[in-house]
Amino acid sequence: MPARRQPAGGRERPRGEAGPRAGRGRSACSRLLTGLRLLPVGDAALSVELGDAIEPALAARVRGLDRALGREAFPGFLEAAPTYRSLLVLYDPAVIIFAEAGRRLRSLAEAAPSADTPGALHTVPTRYGGEEGPDLAEVARRRGLTEADVVDRHAAVEYGALMLGFMPGFAYLGMLPAELETPRRETPRVRVPAGSVAIAGRQTAIYPAASPGGWQIIGRTSIRLFDPRADPPCLIQAGDRVRFVRVGELPPAPSTVPATAAASVPAIEVLRPGLLTTVQDLGRPGWRRAGVSASGAADAPALRAANRLAGNPDGAAGLECTVVGPRLRFLAASRFAVTGADLSPVLHRDGHDSWPVPPGTPVPAQAGHVLAFGARRWGCRAYVAFAGGIDVAPVLGSRSTDLTAGFGGLDGRALRAGDHLGLGTPATNAPPLRIAAEPPAARGAEATVRVVLGPQDDHFTPAALEAFRAEAFSLLPESDRVGCRLRGPRLDHRGAAEIVTDGIVPGCVQVPPDGQPIVMMAGGPTTGGYPKIATVVRADLPALAQLLPGEGRVRFRAVTVEEAQAALRSRP
Structure with a gap:
């Protein structure tokens, strides 16, 4: 797998077969399965393992189960994401328990045929070598081939998209000819340009966006693999076929689907952004199969509480403020609430009058008032909800900011000084609400x-x-x-x-x-x-x-x- 900057996740590599499994500590449901394993992934997901290798036939079996589940979804099913050897299934435990979900999936898996029908064929114009393919010479040297041999062999194969992951739109393509099998770079690059065509192990791939990465770059293409505003957002789907075609000059990159601007007028001005303040709602589920994280508030109950105080639906967009909060000026009258971490919120009502914002309480504000934050007392992330919710254009069904993929919220980034935020229309019948402050144990x-x-x-x-x-x-x-x-x-x-x-x-x-x-x-x-x-x-x-x-x-x-x-x- 390509390396990415994962401060909290490390780097991943092209995988072969996994190590031995002892089968210890498994549920009764998984022990009863024949020819597959069904494993809990926390309290609201499970993994249906059909094998333990990177093989096109195994990936086709996984896609077959995925399609069968799409046709015969059980009550409480939320979404599924196929990988090389397993299907990740998310479900609602308030509707169906693990054992029953497992029983239904086992029945589907035992009857589901492989997805043998070929997917769409994508032709990828590729400029090999030179600045576009800085590792082509090294790959040729390692394999005892000429650079032309490497290009000819790479372009001679019709690859299958075995799965998507790592980043939005990143399709793992296999299988690379054995004579081109090459390990990843010992030192990953800090930045791999978007469109880079790369190989590692027995797989090849195209980087949809600029990213750190450790695969060997042999060329580049100008096609766009992921556009969050397109339908569908991913050009290549699992099961599709890909052929690379050598070209002397790359065609122009296609234009992106233009963003839809929010209709509201500015209601909040960002005077200081704080350490890391982003627009978040409850996330964008349903896109894991495209490699898109759900994102959303890290402390979802805190955002829900703030929204209820402000008279909003639970899923309205608010601000997630990390450790050091922002300084915000109201440009119009509004109502807001702060929950989560105690970052000493204060409302400045004029040049001389400051009022500490009480926890668990909706607070009215007038145009010209300033919401600021002081010293952190406890916690890491505070949430600010405004009546009507923050009005930014939704992307893939959510207003949440995805900092890694660079979309959602304010152009996929944290707030900056000088930004302006619009608000939606407040509910007219929202009752006054107070909630208890977080218990000391939290x-x-x-x-x-x-x-x-x-x-x-x-x-x-x-x-x-x-x-x-x-x-x-x-x-x-x-x-x-x-x-x-x-x-x-x-x-x-x-x-x-x-x-x-x-x-x-x-x-x-x-x-x-x-x-x-x-x-x-x-x-x-x-x-x-x-x-x-x-x-x-x-x-x-x-x-x-x-x-x-x-x-x-x-x-x-x-x-x-x-x-x-x-x-x-x-x-x-």
Whole structure:
């Protein structure tokens, strides 16, 4: 897998077969399956494993199951994302429990035919070598070929799109001819240009956007692989076919679909942006199969509470303010509320009158008033909701900012000084509301979070599993919306420290070769190639989101899927 800048997730590599599986600690549902494994991924997702390799025939079986599920979706089914060897299935535990979802998926998997019908054929004009393909000469040297031989062999194959992941629109194409099999670069590049055609292992791919990356770049194309405003947003779908055609000059890049501007007038002016302030709602589910993260508020209950105080629907867009809050001037009268971390919010009503904003209370503001934040008292992320919600153009059904992919919110970025925000029309019948402040137990520097072991807990030694459950881990300063990077006792793998890439959800605890766990968070990727020792239950993800990087500590407590689903249902 190409390397990406993952402060909280490390780098991933092209995968071969996974290490041995001992089958320990599995549910009764998975033990009953024949020819496949059905594994819990936390309290609201499961993985249907059909094999353990990167093979076109296996990927076709996964796509066949995906299509069968699309035709015969069970009550509570939310979305599915096919990978090389497994289908990640998200479901609503308030509608269907794990055991019943597993029973239905097992029945589908045993009857579903492979998706053998060829997908669309895409012809990719490619300029090989030179500045566009800086690694072509090295690949030729390694394989004992001329550069022309490498190009001829690469362009002679019709590749299949085995899966999408890593970043939006990134299609893993296979299989590369054996004589071109090449390891990734020892030192990944800081920036790989968009459109780069690259190879690693027995696969080839095209980078949809500029990104750090470790694959060998042999050429470049000008086609656009991902446009979040197009329908569909991804040019290449899993199961499609791709041919590369050598050209002397690349055709012009196609234009993007223009953004739709919000219709509202500016109501908020950003005087100071704070450390990291982004527009977030409850996320954009449904696009994992395209490699698009759900994103959304890291502490979703806090945003819901702020919206209810402001008289908004739960999913209205607000501001997520990290550690150091912004300074905002109201350009029109409004009502707002602040929840989550206590960053000492203050409303300046004129040059001399300042009023601390009480927690759990809707606050009126007039044009000219300024909302500012002071010293952090506890927590990491505060949420500000305004009556009517922040009005930015939705992208793929959400106003959330995806910082990694660079879309949503304000052009996919954090707030800057001088930005203006519009607000939607406030509800006219919203009743006054107050909520209780966060309990003191939620304000500490250490959190104990519940986890469901797996889906790859059998990849770890007994000592590693014991240490994971018994010891505290420190939250490193590099932690962010992508994931919480932890430092503690080394968690040793039984065998290989990498697996065949499969689907992940927020809460998945990946353990890379250094043995230090990384908990994926709201902005994390949709696939990963490190073993996942456990998955944090969704009810406890907000506690992780409020720990301060560099100071917070985490302990893990294993629970059953049934206990985790009960905890989720008990949250407001």
